[in-house]
Amino acid sequence: MRMYDIIESKRDGHELSDAQIDFFVQGYTEGSIPDYQASALCMAIFYEGMSEHETARLTLDMAHSGDIVDLSVIPGVKVDKHSTGGVGDKTTLIVAPTVASLGVHVAKISGRGLGHTGGTLDKLESIPGLTTSMSREQFFDIVRTVGCAVVGQTDNLVPADKKLYALRDVTATVDSLPLIASSIMSKKIAAGSDKILLDVKCGSGAFMKTTDDAIALAREMVAIGEHVGRTTTALITNMDRPLGQCVGNALEVQEAACTLQGNGPDDLVAVCIELAANMLELAGKGSVEECRAMVQEQLSNGEALQKFAQMVKAQGGDEHYVLAPECFGHDTCSVELKASCDGWIHHMNTEQVGLASTALGGGRATKDDLIDPLAGIVLAKKTGEKVQKGEVLATLYAQNGAKLTEGKNELSGAYTIGSEKPVHEPLIYARVTRSGVEKLV
Numbered sequence: 258m259r260m261y262d263i264i265e266s267k268r269d270g271h272e273l274s275d276a277q278i279d280f281f282v283q284g285y286t287e288g289s290i291p292d293y294q295a296s297a298l299c300m301a302i303f304y305e306g307m308s309e310h311e312t313a314r315l316t317l318d319m320a321h322s323g324d325i326v327d328l329s330v331i332p333g334v335k336v337d338k339h340s341t342g343g344v345g346d347k348t349t350l351i352v353a354p355t356v357a358s359l360g361v362h363v364a365k366i367s368g369r370g371l372g373h374t375g376g377t378l379d380k381l382e383s384i385p386g387l388t389t390s391m392s393r394e395q396f397f398d399i400v401r402t403v404g405c406a407v408v409g410q411t412d413n414l415v416p417a418d419k420k421l422y423a424l425r426d427v428t429a430t431v432d433s434l435p436l437i438a439s440s441i442m443s444k445k446i447a448a449g450s451d452k453i454l455l456d457v458k459c460g461s462g463a464f465m466k467t468t469d470d471a472i473a474l475a476r477e478m479v480a481i482g483e484h485v486g487r488t489t490t491a492l493i494t495n496m497d498r499p500l501g502q503c504v505g506n507a508l509e510v511q512e513a514a515c516t517l518q519g520n521g522p523d524d525l526v527a528v529c530i531e532l533a534a535n536m537l538e539l540a541g542k543g544s545v546e547e548c549r550a551m552v553q554e555q556l557s558n559g560e561a562l563q564k565f566a567q568m569v570k571a572q573g574g575d576e577h578y579v580l581a582p583e584c585f586g587h588d589t590c591s592v593e594l595k596a597s598c599d600g601w602i603h604h605m606n607t608e609q610v611g612l613a614s615t616a617l618g619g620g621r622a623t624k625d626d627l628i629d630p631l632a633g634i635v636l637a638k639k640t641g642e643k644v645q646k647g648e649v650l651a652t653l654y655a656q657n658g659a660k661l662t663e664g665k666n667e668l669s670g671a672y673t674i675g676s677e678k679p680v681h682e683p684l685i686y687a688r689v690t691r692s693g694v695e696k697l698v
């Protein structure tokens with residue numbers, strides 16, 4: 258078999274055979290297929306797409322390119338959760354302990370932030386002492402005893418995706434539906450959970466800019482999950498504005514802890530309740546409506562917060578930061594961004610908000626950049642709110658004035674203020690399951 262023929266076949270719009278896909282994934286992972294041929298194939302897939310069968314085969318091959326985590330040593334149903342990435346998305350920190358406090362195990366393998374989106378590992382590591390790097394046995398032990406743990410990916414988990422994702426990132430082939438679906442689902446399958454809840458973000462801060470594209474991606478991933486016997490549900494949620502009021506690592510952990518204390522911002526609380534309720538439903542705890550009520554109870558009775566504190570302690574972190582989140586603080590240099598006119602906030606370019614946080618030191622432009630855990634943004638006003646000229650829209654924190662200036666310049670371009678009250682945008686657009694698409698608006 259020759260890679261040339263595989264590229265030509267996809268370029269001409271043909272369906273690839275299982276053997277051709279196997280040949281590509283194996284050869285690219287072990288290094289016998291060079292980057293230039295792999296990028297040509299990715300570009301052909303970008304233009305010609307893939308059938309459901311091809312995408313499922315690609316996903317399975319990638320999942321099996323390295324270790325598969327065997328969670329059978331942990332009793333009960335294990336439910337995973339994955340977000341396609343956004344700005345201010347600290348939901349894992351809230352949802353994982355909430356679900357675990359109701360007896361459902363969450364063994365979560367998370368990633369770091371890159372570009373405008375944040376990463377759960379970076380957020381958690383802003384808690385003094387906490388580690389996200391441990392042996393498989395320690396990870397299982399924490400999940401078994403506490404109910405949840407969040408760790409980083411080892412080198413041998415889905416090596417095919419690691420190589421391919423880095424290549425796509427520099428060859429303008431990231432935003433291809435079958436390539437995104439196979440990249441995400443291969444990691445979920447390798448991570449070993451029985452059930453998967455996907456949070457597919459949609460809007461200016463997400464890969465998928467429209468609800469139709471987000472639903473198409475969700476359908477593809479739900480179909481792959483079904484194909485491999487892992488029941489998968491996807492929620493399509495709004496990322497046309499940042500989630501919650503805080504963007505930045507320690508700031509987001511602080512906001513997550515406040516949410517677990519029952520004092521979270523409305524949008525973050527609402528999305529977390531839906532995500533946690535759907536994870537519990539997947540685990541067989543009841544209908545989504547019944548599970549929603551259970552989640553609300555855990556957020557108000559302090560049990561979800563206690564579970565988060567237990568997880569933090571088990572991972573070596575100082576749990577006092579979670580129980581008294583004001584311990585965190587933020588960088589001492591700060592500046593306020595003020596409204597330039599009276600009106601209503603019509604839109605926030607959410608990617609730009611994420612880039613502003615990166616410029617402040619809260620994110621990475623390249624994967625080797627160091628993060629400042631105490632940098633970030635506290636948003637005072639978001640889309641849909643009325644503002645007066647001179648009113649504070651946001652406070653920015655960084656280690657020095659140069660970073661503050663860069664972050665403020667980026668953030669000031671993110672707001673669009675108009676004279677009319679804007680149309681209210683929903684937080685959750687749709688729920689996608691094996692039974693189909695349930696539009697929620």
Ligand code: URA
Nearest residue numbers: 341431436437440441
């Ligand atoms: N997240 C992933 O893990 N892979 C993609 O291709 C896009 C987002």
